[in-house]
Amino acid sequence: MKRIEIQNATHFSTNEKITLYIENGVFVDALSEKADEVIDAEGLTVMPGLVDMHCHLREPGFEYREDIKTGTLSAAKGGFSSVCCMPNTKPVCDNAAVVEGILRKAELVGSANVFPIGAASKGLEGKEIAEMGLMKEAGIVAVSDDGKPIATANLLKKVLEYASDFDLPVLNHCEDLTIGEGAMNDGAVATSLGLRGIPAIAEEIMISRDILTAEYLDMPIHICHVSTARGIDLIRQAKKRGVKVTCETCPHYFSLTEDKCVNYDSNFKMNPPLRTEADRKAVIEGLKDGTIDCIVTDHAPHHVDEKDIEFSLANNGIIGFETAFAVGYTYLVKPGYLTLTEMVEKMTINPSKILRLGRGTLDRGVPADLTLVDLKQEFVYTKEEILSKSTNSPYIGESLQGRVKVTITGGKITYDELR
Amino acid sequence: MGLQSKDLLGLKQLTADEIMEILDTAKMMKMVLTSGNKKTSHLQGKSVVTLFYENSTRTRLSFELASKYMGSASANISTSGSSVNKGESLLDTARTIDMMATDIIIMRHSQSGAPHYLAPRVKASIVNAGDGMNEHPTQALLDMFTLYEKYGHLDGLKVAICGDLYHSRVVRSNVIGLTKLGSTVSVAGPRTMVPIGLEKMGCTVCRSVSEAVRDADAVMGLRVQLERQQKSLFPSVAEYARFYSISEDVLKLAKPDAYLLHPGPCNHGVELPTSVYDCPQSVINEQVTNGVAVRMAVLYLLMARRNQE
Numbered sequence: 001m002k003r004i005e006i007q008n009a010t011h012f013s014t015n016e017k018i019t020l021y022i023e024n025g026v027f028v029d030a031l032s033e034k035a036d037e038v039i040d041a042e043g044l045t046v047m048p049g050l051v052d053m054h055c056h057l058r059e060p061g062f063e064y065r066e067d068i069k070t071g072t073l074s075a076a077k078g079g080f081s082s083v084c085c086m087p088n089t090k091p092v093c094d095n096a097a098v099v100e101g102i103l104r105k106a107e108l109v110g111s112a113n114v115f116p117i118g119a120a121s122k123g124l125e126g127k128e129i130a131e132m133g134l135m136k137e138a139g140i141v142a143v144s145d146d147g148k149p150i151a152t153a154n155l156l157k158k159v160l161e162y163a164s165d166f167d168l169p170v171l172n173h174c175e176d177l178t179i180g181e182g183a184m185n186d187g188a189v190a191t192s193l194g195l196r197g198i199p200a201i202a203e204e205i206m207i208s209r210d211i212l213t214a215e216y217l218d219m220p221i222h223i224c225h226v227s228t229a230r231g232i233d234l235i236r237q238a239k240k241r242g243v244k245v246t247c248e249t250c251p252h253y254f255s256l257t258e259d260k261c262v263n264y265d266s267n268f269k270m271n272p273p274l275r276t277e278a279d280r281k282a283v284i285e286g287l288k289d290g291t292i293d294c295i296v297t298d299h300a301p302h303h304v305d306e307k308d309i310e311f312s313l314a315n316n317g318i319i320g321f322e323t324a325f326a327v328g329y330t331y332l333v334k335p336g337y338l339t340l341t342e343m344v345e346k347m348t349i350n351p352s353k354i355l356r357l358g359r360g361t362l363d364r365g366v367p368a369d370l371t372l373v374d375l376k377q378e379f380v381y382t383k384e385e386i387l388s389k390s391t392n393s394p395y396i397g398e399s400l401q402g403r404v405k406v407t408i409t410g411g412k413i414t415y416d417e418l419r
Numbered sequence: 420m421g422l423q424s425k426d427l428l429g430l431k432q433l434t435a436d437e438i439m440e441i442l443d444t445a446k447m448m449k450m451v452l453t454s455g456n457k458k459t460s461h462l463q464g465k466s467v468v469t470l471f472y473e474n475s476t477r478t479r480l481s482f483e484l485a486s487k488y489m490g491s492a493s494a495n496i497s498t499s500g501s502s503v504n505k506g507e508s509l510l511d512t513a514r515t516i517d518m519m520a521t522d523i524i525i526m527r528h529s530q531s532g533a534p535h536y537l538a539p540r541v542k543a544s545i546v547n548a549g550d551g552m553n554e555h556p557t558q559a560l561l562d563m564f565t566l567y568e569k570y571g572h573l574d575g576l577k578v579a580i581c582g583d584l585y586h587s588r589v590v591r592s593n594v595i596g597l598t599k600l601g602s603t604v605s606v607a608g609p610r611t612m613v614p615i616g617l618e619k620m621g622c623t624v625c626r627s628v629s630e631a632v633r634d635a636d637a638v639m640g641l642r643v644q645l646e647r648q649q650k651s652l653f654p655s656v657a658e659y660a661r662f663y664s665i666s667e668d669v670l671k672l673a674k675p676d677a678y679l680l681h682p683g684p685c686n687h688g689v690e691l692p693t694s695v696y697d698c699p700q701s702v703i704n705e706q707v708t709n710g711v712a713v714r715m716a717v718l719y720l721l722m723a724r725r726n727q728e
Contacts, residue, residue: 195551199615
């Protein structure tokens, strides 16, 4: 493994010029021999390699959308060293064999650390709890039925209880499907467009259920991709009274609103849907006051044939690895809502702590995951530069600021725009 | 003057001036239509295709007759009996029609926004003949034309629209169009069929059919779209008829000379009783004739724009 020296980098938090040394894949105080590679990071900011606790790599089963090789390349381009992939693959990641398959493939062709998330229920069917213990031995870091909610309060209670035996965090996609059938946010815009709406209460009702269940059991729960003002407030109040609840949001929920759907462009269609301007502001407020712990991508590649069709028929989801940092920097740090340190924490150490990944720092002795970013560089995101297999991004043609230049994961350069 | 866009996607996309131009053109077309010789040469050497993914009697037939009266080559595709049944995508189907030198594609589709999706992807002009729950612009235009003919103006009219507001593309287009031309629109229906934020489109949402109809210059019933009903939004047809239909008594609350409209097809005894359907105030059958005139006007104006390019 190469000995790497990174000179003249500006530390994301202290703002000091630092030199970093990497040997045997970990950060060290000094190199034992001359560096094999010296990176001059003059003008660049160094931060821990980003950690995405919510993405879809689509392998096995949906390789026509994305696979572990292209997904992790796309992640590396976005500055991510670690990605946690959701279990809605085919077959579903609900047993140790699939977990092992994902990890082996990532080892062979991956450009990022891949941490699989196992299904909470067998086949994501919301009936019986999955083999969490065996999956944990194989390497999962959490359980979730993402894409779907954990179907019933009864199942949620069992999942929380059983997962606690294995110290597995439980992540839930909160949506009451009995009231949540639709193509975009419910409200005046959906009515005007003649589209069925998913009301905010579909999300909020289930967030309430989850908070109350976690509180009753005194066990932790993590709420996926929160998007509504009241949902965030429910979590804020729960945190205040000591409920072990954490949550995440995605860049699109603090940068875009439902108004983007007016042209029936399915690159603005995801679940939860883009909400109102008031919700967008509430997401920013939740990030500011710490209610929202993490920023995740929910990277969800879909083939053009599943997206470039009638809006209501198009699949939910957008890709997000390659734009997450820049969208965060442009919409949160530049306007002064968050400091760079606060934003980076929500994309590194916070998710790492929730899932106990042991990543997300530049400390000596830890695996050398880092990202070098040019915070001043403005760029227009283009379809041509996308490394994901899919191009379903709402940010194509958007001007963003804060460009990832180099990503290093475990001492290996996984993305390099300097050369 | 003329139309700004190559397509007619909805009344959202039209200005008040454009709508008036369509209505004034329809007046002339109605003269052609009601004269002994229904032949014009406005679309001679042109081609019009109707592409219908949903059932239709009057919309489809009126478009077809309109294009034929104006001398175009016209053809029809319906989902049964075409490659749509073999799973061909909307885009591939539309491109296929487009590549046969078609000038105007008239489409009806169950998904809101389907014509908006196609419009930039084909050379032909797209005319929206109804997209999901979004818009049905030529229906609203013919409704407006009917009132325009009767009153000579739309400004200041009070129009009541009653029934299944949730699934109705007719109400959306009418609210947009009528308010653009200065009418006020009151709507009512079972609360389970009132979509959230409807009032933001510019109408007044009333608590009851009586309240909406009171002092109206025109009353429009909407069809209860039983085929679009995904789940029970009212307990029974009998209860609907009792509380939400435009009965003779309800109609009496409108101005004495108010007109009664219905886009058809009508569920007799549900949204209104047959006695109301056939009452002297009813212009339901005239609407059908006006539908041809308005569609002739739309085809004429779109083709005029194409000819300029």
